[in-house]
Amino acid sequence: MFTTSSGAQRGRRALRRTGRVLLGTGLAAASFAGIAFAGVSASMADSFAAAPSGSDARVWPTARPVPEGGITVAVAVSNEGSVATDVLAPYQVFAESPTMFVYTVAAERRVSPLSGGAHLLPDHTLAEVADGTLPEPDVVVVPAVTDPAGAGEERLRQWIVERHRKGARILGVCAGSELLAASGLLDGRDATSFWSNIGSLERGYPKVDWQRGRRYVEDGRVTTTAGVTSGTVGALRLVGELAGEAEATRIGTGLSYPGWTPDGPTTIPANHLAPGDLPYALNAAFPWLRPTTAIGLVDGVEEIDAAAAFEGYGGVSFATRTLVIGAGDAVTTRHGLVLVTRPAKGGAHGADRFVVPGVADASGLDGALGDWALRNGLAAELPGGGRRSGEFGFDPVLRDLAEHGDRRTALTTAKFSEYPSAHLELTGASWPWRSTLLAAAAVAVSVGVGLAPTAVRHAVRRRRRTAPGR
Numbered sequence: 078m079f080t081t082s083s084g085a086q087r088g089r090r091a092l093r094r095t096g097r098v099l100l101g102t103g104l105a106a107a108s109f110a111g112i113a114f115a116g117v118s119a120s121m122a123d124s125f126a127a128a129p130s131g132s133d134a135r136v137w138p139t140a141r142p143v144p145e146g147g148i149t150v151a152v153a154v155s156n157e158g159s160v161a162t163d164v165l166a167p168y169q170v171f172a173e174s175p176t177m178f179v180y181t182v183a184a185e186r187r188v189s190p191l192s193g194g195a196h197l198l199p200d201h202t203l204a205e206v207a208d209g210t211l212p213e214p215d216v217v218v219v220p221a222v223t224d225p226a227g228a229g230e231e232r233l234r235q236w237i238v239e240r241h242r243k244g245a246r247i248l249g250v251c252a253g254s255e256l257l258a259a260s261g262l263l264d265g266r267d268a269t270s271f272w273s274n275i276g277s278l279e280r281g282y283p284k285v286d287w288q289r290g291r292r293y294v295e296d297g298r299v300t301t302t303a304g305v306t307s308g309t310v311g312a313l314r315l316v317g318e319l320a321g322e323a324e325a326t327r328i329g330t331g332l333s334y335p336g337w338t339p340d341g342p343t344t345i346p347a348n349h350l351a352p353g354d355l356p357y358a359l360n361a362a363f364p365w366l367r368p369t370t371a372i373g374l375v376d377g378v379e380e381i382d383a384a385a386a387f388e389g390y391g392g393v394s395f396a397t398r399t400l401v402i403g404a405g406d407a408v409t410t411r412h413g414l415v416l417v418t419r420p421a422k423g424g425a426h427g428a429d430r431f432v433v434p435g436v437a438d439a440s441g442l443d444g445a446l447g448d449w450a451l452r453n454g455l456a457a458e459l460p461g462g463g464r465r466s467g468e469f470g471f472d473p474v475l476r477d478l479a480e481h482g483d484r485r486t487a488l489t490t491a492k493f494s495e496y497p498s499a500h501l502e503l504t505g506a507s508w509p510w511r512s513t514l515l516a517a518a519a520v521a522v523s524v525g526v527g528l529a530p531t532a533v534r535h536a537v538r539r540r541r542r543t544a545p546g547r
Contacts, residue, residue: 105527163220193387250308290347304495382435
């Protein structure tokens with residue numbers, strides 16, 4: 078009887094110890110996950126920031142009229158948030174051709190966020206096309222949006238399907254393919270997308286034949302591309318089909334996307350997650366204490382140069398918090414896109430650096446921006462001043478990101494932009510130590526949370542043993 082009772086007691090103690098270990102492990106894991114989730118939420122909130130104060134109340138000028146008879150390209154954007162390069166890079170490619178007229182279109186004509194802290198004012202609304210106020214577009218560009226399958230984008234999905242039914246070619250850029258898949262437009266078709274999304278897309282949309290390792294995939298009048306910067310190549314393909322190979326060659330040569338030729342292969346390395354990608358997660362999950370980069374925009378900035386800054390400093394790298402500054406409430410890009418900015422009459426908003434993309438020397442810097450920098454004790458830095466002949470707009474930003482941040486983050490940013498990086502010559506620190514140390518601190522805090530129940534239990538037992546009368 079005594080042996081059986083002792084064995085039972087030992088078994089109960091073992092079960093209690095196991096329970097305490099499991100409870101502590103669960104609390105530690107939940108604590109770490111909560112910290113990381115809070116960090117990712119903060120990073121995404123910064124990337125798709127609310128519109129600058131007062132911009133929604135402003136009366137904006139009327140958009141340029143869409144001419145009849147030419148080749149028209151409608152770049153769709155979400156009022157809730159779109160990936161900046163998915164919008165801006167194809168916009169510039171098509172707008173470089175005088176045979177094409179490009180405009181942006183959204184459910185409502187109101188200031189809409191782009192990744193990297195940027196904001197865009199759409200030119201027209203979906204209804205203006207649907208009711209015949211504007212001519213039917215020949216091409217519709219579909220970027221990645223924040224909630225592609227959500228009810229809030231139902232109007233956009235239906236609008237895209239209707240444009241395709243009426244003869245438009247569709248260009249889905251990066252995760253814009255998910256919005257197309259959610260509309261049913263990709264059912265029974267070959268398609269591709271951003272490399273890290275394809276697994277989940279295969280599970281969510283099994284009627285689509287998802288292709289890995291392709292810069293773009295054409296199936297009838299629907300073209301889908303790999304991640305982010307791949308929209309440049311997909312757009313050049315459509316320029317060649319609609320305006321001729323010579324026109325595509327002229328534009329592509331001017332933009333200098335690495336390795337692009339009009340008759341080049343569509344195959345690219347099939348990327349997968351690797352240990353070297355850890356900075357992407359670290360920077361997104363642990364954004365605290367990161368620096369703030371003010372991005373100054375001037376009228377006439379090239380769309381790809383602006384996109385590179387938005388993504389390189391914030392939207393893809395998550396390396397810094399970004400603020401977009403202009404001389405006034407908005408700037409107009411080289412090809413007529415309206416980007417909404419914080420006016421330079423304001424303060425520094427905590428900025429640690431001030432970079433002005435697309436400007437090669439100080440003579441091209443707007444006076445108001447120079448005054449803003451001087452007033453706030455910042456030097457206007459010009460990544461474009463280091464742009465070499467025959468380089469794409471992302472190159473100088475990635476070099477600057479490495480120099481002022483770290484090389485691993487710059488390379489990860491290129492990978493998550495699906496941008497070729499073998500040619501990049503980078504200098505700077507080797508690793509993002511700020512976010513790494515914050516992750517280590519989060520681990521320490523989480524372990525402390527996990528050990529707390531055991532520590533409390535031991536403290537209670539000691540108190541009982543030392544209480545009077547024991």
